[in-house]
Amino acid sequence: MDFDVIVLGAGIVGVSAALHLQDRSRKVALVDRGAPGEGTSFGNAGLIERSSVEPYPFPRSPFTLMRYALNRSTDLYWHSASLPAFAPWLARFWWESAPMRHAAASRDMLPLIERCLVEHDALIARAGAGELIRANGWLEAFRTPAAFERGVAEAGLTARRHGLGITPLDAAALLAHEPSLAPGFCGALHWLDPKSVVDPSALVKAYAQLFVQNGGTLLTGDAASLDALSPGWQVNTQDGTAAAPAVVVALGPWSDTVFVKFGYKIPLREKRGYHMHYAPSAQGVPSAPIVDREYGYVIAPMRRGLRLTTGVEIARRGLPPTGVQLERAERIARPVFGFGERLDPQPWLGFRPCTPDMRPVIGPAPAHRGLWFSFGHNHHGLTLGPVSGRLLAEMMTGETPFTDPAPYRADRF
Template sequence: MDFDVIVLGAGIVGVSAALHLQDRGRRVALVDRRAPGEETSFGNAGLIERSSLVPYAFPRDVGTLFRYACNRSTDLYWDYKALPGYASWLARFWWESAPRRLDAAARDMQPLIGACVAEHDKLIARAGLADLVEARGWIEAFRTTAAFARAVEEADHAAREHGLHVNVLDGAALRASEPAVGTDICGAVHWADPKSVRDPGALVKGYASLFERGGGRLLIGDATTLRASDSGWTVQTEHGVLGAKDVVVALGPWSDLVFAPLGYRIPLRAKRGYHMHYRPARAMPSMPIVDSERGYVVAPMTGGRLRLTTGVEIAKRGAPPTPIQLERVEPLARAAFGLGERIDRTPWLGMRPCTPDMRPVIGRALRHRGLWFAFGHNHHGLTLGPVTGRLLAEMMTGEPTFTDPSPYRPERFG
């Protein structure tokens, strides 16, 4: 079975890349060990985050660092057994989070963030998935007046500088618009430009169905069997060996299982996170709400479910799940946003593929002909999937790119 391109990874990034390559006349096979949208793309908070202008950085204030060091935070938990493997990555992350370098990362990410909603909208319309998407934005909620005041200043600046639509809500106004919110919350910033998805996994499956309707092949296979051949690349699937001139590695947090044996030393690490679904004990929120000072999200999902997603867990990739983060935030979320009884039997565990400089890896791998990378989208894989797919397809087919791809080049890590 011969194709022009094999895309390894059927999450939002891989599916989007496959669609954009198909649109440009390439015969594409999409290969994953599971069905589309069943790993990292399945379990997020469902935000298409147009307002995320500054990447999530390593905190530099002493108070937050002390709280993290004590390992009792609601937004971060770390397993001491994982720290040796993360030490150099965390050091680079801290260095890249200095104000001047963080500003540079924000500038580099702006072209992708700025186009994220428009690129999703095109695929949503083609795939007939509008019923999964809400255009109401999201709410950033605060517990203390000091944090709320700082957020209002930052939101006003973002609105002026980037043309974003922002509404400031005091506690009374917030509860009038969102009756589920309790008195723990003193105010909020409503970011109106983003969109939200009520079933992220279903959205990815819908994009994959669009790919198949266009003649693409979706196959179960093992990405670690990737091998260079005289004519390009081969990979083993349950239907036999596939061959193609070009291959795209879009395996999210598992991308290193392919690029590392090929000799690439890209500092990719996974930040783990959990979700659980609940029945609402009060009214269902109309849009996702972030408890900014406690580091979790509550988001309305299909089927009358309220999804609680946690912050970051630093742990080895194969380490068993822990209940710690959910146990810490569940009482807070129950009081603040009216969580009812749990629906899921066990929490879902996922992994966010992260680079220390807070930029994804998109582009050609220079030491191997026909090898392309698209991974490392940090906390914004769902947001950036379609726009990444477009940029990568433009690069692979020799079209003019809609933005300069050099900030995302694989070789920036040496």
């Protein structure tokens, strides 16, 4: 089985890269050990986050750091035995989050964020997946007046600087806008530009089906079996060995199973997170995802029910689920959102692939011809999958990239 490119990973990032390469007349094989959209892309809040013009930094407030140190918060939970392994990565994350370096990361990420909706909209139209999309933005809700006032001031500056639409809602306006809510929030910011997805896994599957319909090959295989030829690359699949002059590693948090094998020391770590679906309130469901800003969870209306997604858990990838954050968030969220019983037999556990400088790795491997990377999109894999696919395909086919890819190069570490 000979191809022009093998893409390893059938999540949103890998499927998008495969589509953009296919659009440029490349014969592409998409290889994963499971079905498309069943890994990290399966569990998220479903946001195409056009308004996220600043990456999530390491907190620098002493009050916040003390709260996290007590390990009782909802938005962060850390596993004590895992901290030594994460310490160097966290130290680099803290250093990169200093104001000037964080501002530089924001500038570097802006070209990708600015094109995220355009690229998604094009694929959504081609895949006939419009029924999965809601153009209602999202709401950033606050519980205390002081936090709400700060949020309004900061968001206003951001919106004006980047031409984003935003509507502040006081408590009464919020309840009028979202009648399914019970009292509990003192106000919210309605970000108007983002879109949401009612079934992220189904969206990835729709994109993958488009790839297959256009002549792409979807294979089941083990990315860890990747080997270098002379020249080119090969990987074992259930249908035999697939070979190509070029290969793309788009395995999200599992990308290290490949790049470490070839000697690359990229500081990619996973932030764990959970979700659970609940029966909706008798009063209905929110019109858009709602972030409880002060407790760090999201409630998103999905096909299956109301999805609660948690904040960050710092724990090694192989450790069993703890469920601590989900239980904490559930207790806080239920009085306001009024949801009913759990609908899933057990919480879903996923891994967000993150780099400490808050930028993905997109581009060629420095020391291996034909080896390409696209991973480490932090909390925005769903948002940035299609635009990353375009940038990577432009680089691989010799087109002029729509933006300078230097900030995402693999050798920057």
